[in-house]
Amino acid sequence: MKEKPLPFKQIEWWLMSILFLIIILTNILNINFDYISRASESVVFRHIANIVIPLTLFGAFYFMHMKIIPNFSRDGKKAKLIIYSLLVFFISVIICTTFYIGADYGDHPFMPFYFSTVALYLSYFILVYIYNKIIIAEDIRDFTIYNIIRLITLYVLVMVFLFRTQKFHQDLVLILYAMVIPAIVAVVIYNYFLIYNYKKAGRKSEARAYYWLLASLFATIFIVMAINIRSGTALLVGIAVIIVMIFVIIPASNAMFAKYDKFLGQINTLSVKVNQGTANMDFLRSQINPHFLFNALNTLYGTALQETAERTGEGIQKLGDMMRFMLHENNQENIPVEREKEYLVNYVDLQMLRIKDQENIEITFNRNEAAIGGMIAPMLLVPFVENAFKHGISFQKKSWIKISLRCLDGSVHLDVNNSIHRKDQEDPEYKASGIGLENVRQRLKLLYPDEHELIIRENDLEFFVHLSIKYKNLHA
Incomplete structure (x- = not known):
């Protein structure tokens, strides 16, 4: 309404x-x-x-x-x-x-x-x-x-x-429309706001009080009518009305309200799933970054020309693992935390190959090595690290990225601190800036509404992100 x-x-x-x-x-x-x-x-x-x-x-x-x-x-x-x-x-x-x-x-x-x-x-x-x-x-x-x-x-x-x-x-039609129908509507509205909603909220004593108040009100009306017209018929009609109200109108309206609530719940669930699906699709599009893939392949090609195939093989393997992750596991609702962590490590290692031997770039990546069991939605950690490499690295200016990843029993914590080098408006990456992070915000709100903490701060020199997520147990 x-x-x-x-x-x-x-x-x-x-x-x-x-x-x-x-x-x-x-x-x-x-x-x-x-x-x-x-x-x-x-x-x-x-x-x-x-x-x-x-x-x-x-x-x-x-x-x-x-x-x-x-x-x-x-x-x-x-x-x-x-x-x-x-x-x-x-x-x-x-x-x-x-x-x-x-x-x-x-x-x-x-x-x-x-x-x-x-x-x-x-x-x-x-x-x-x-x-x-x-x-x-x-x-x-x-x-x-x-x-x-x-x-x-x-x-x-x-x-x-x-x-x-x-x-x-017949006069009966006018009586039904002018008196009976408004009375039924009034009872239904009274029931919804003062009985049904209170009962649904767990306030059962108040709901019972309003229930018996309504019955008492109808009883009083018909008793007064019976006394004024000195007829027992009015009293019998009152008893019949109260019986119909208690056993027909209120139960029928409660069933209608419950069905309506269920319908609204189904709509909300479908709406959340649609929003989640839209966010996932938009996020996947933002992650398919051809510039990064071409840069990585060019790096691997240059490495192959300069040295033995060991480093090249390592890079190709990591890139293959990442591609398999994107094609298969990224479409699942939840994946093991270890797979998300593995993808993040592969991403950082592959980026390290690209910027190796650059003296003005400092990369620090601290993580716990112990394997942790648990399930988490895919691609919630990498976007912040990818954002750091995208906007925090310059081959001409001093740059740094500091990453801390802690996977604990039941929670994961990521801290990313990086320098900032603003993109030129002509750069293809300029318009895409922030799209991935905004999608992650939306996904976190949908998937972990009360089970995550996201703090983002920035100034002219650096960008800082702290993310904590309480994830599901592997055997839950």
Whole structure:
């Protein structure tokens, strides 16, 4: 009700369908066929009119509300709207006039009830247009007020319609709409806010108190009514109402609320998975760095020309391990912590081959060697190290990168401190700066909402990152 407008077209359709169905059924059930067989022609015609006139009004509503107006909304052809509207108007007027006069309801050719019904229908559309212009703005995010106002307007206009057409339906219909339905709605709202929500929050004593307060309120109302009219019937009706409320309305509404909560939970779960999948896809795209791969291959090629194949083989092996990781394990939901650590070590070693013998570059990598069991989402550690090599290394200026990786029982801790060398705006890497880190932030929020700590600080000279993650046990 808050995020968007309610489906009013469906609400209006179902409300009017149920209302006319009740009117027609009660009119049929009210017919005394023994009496009809002996009654005058005008009395018989009146009973028929009480069925045909509501059916005609409902048919006119159906064609206008469900066919003609929606078609105009789609194609915008005013001529069709006017022609079909006039056609529905004249056909319904002829039918209603025939039965109105034949049933001796009056001899006025312009039936007051019919034209007041048309006026109410047009008034509703005018009011909706005004609401849309006044209440709904382009940037509105909360539709609660709009939805409530439209529901109240619809309810009031239908109430006026029932009063204007009172001679064509039983008093029971008006009682149901004016008293019973609002009472049921009030009970359902009361139950949701003061019983169901309190019970769901674990405040069961308060929920019970409000439950019995409601029952006591209804009991008091009917006791007072019974005393005032001095009739035991009111008391019996009150007992019946309380029984229906306790055993039908409240349990049915609780089932509806529970189903709605479950539906919302499923939507939230799907939304999280979609966001996670989007973040993973974006992250994978940001990690496919052709510049790094070409640089690494060029480095390996140069190494092969300069010395024996031992170093070259080592570099190719590490690059192969990284490629296999990216192609296979990176698509899994969780991987062993040791595999993530191994990928990080391979990445640093491969970068070290590229910058070996550069005197103005200092690389420090401290890590614990003990194998640790545990599962973690892939590619959460490497982006920070990759970012350090991407933005912290210059072959012309003094540069440093300090990495500390501690894999403990149940948690992993990464600290990265590096110098900063800003990229030129013409550099292909300039626009990509920060994309990988932002994806990691999003993934951490989705995957480890209360189980991670990420601290990032920077100034003109250096960049610092601290990341701690509580990961899952291997056998959990």
